[in-house]
Amino acid sequence: MEKRDEELIQKLLPENEELRQLLESHRRFESQLEELNKRLHLTESETLERKRLQKLKLAGRDRMEQILRDYRKKRGLS
Numbered sequence: 001m002e003k004r005d006e007e008l009i010q011k012l013l014p015e016n017e018e019l020r021q022l023l024e025s026h027r028r029f030e031s032q033l034e035e036l037n038k039r040l041h042l043t044e045s046e047t048l049e050r051k052r053l054q055k056l057k058l059a060g061r062d063r064m065e066q067i068l069r070d071y072r073k074k075r076g077l078s
Contacts, residue, residue, distance in 0.1 A: 001061075008068055019067050022060045029057040 001009075013020050036042060036050045071077075 001065075005065070005068055008071065009064065012067070012071065016067065019064060022064050022067075026057055026060045026064070029053045029060070033057070 009019065009023060013023070033050060033053050036046060036053075039046070042050065
């Protein structure tokens with residue numbers, strides 16, 4: 001994410017529960033993916049889990065970006 005997005009997220013966290021939960025999930029998924037990526041070989045189930053986590057992380061990021069776009073639109077920001 002861009003620096004300005006990160007700054008806006010920090011600003012909105014206290015007032016936006018959905019954004020807070022999405023960010024927590026994003027960080028948790030990132031941590032889990034890092035652990036899987038440290039391994040030289042993954043089992044089939046670990047490979048599937050990595051793909052699942054990647055999709056969840058991306059979906060959460062897309063939703064966070066939508067929240068930021070909506071906020072900027074409401075405030076007349078670009």
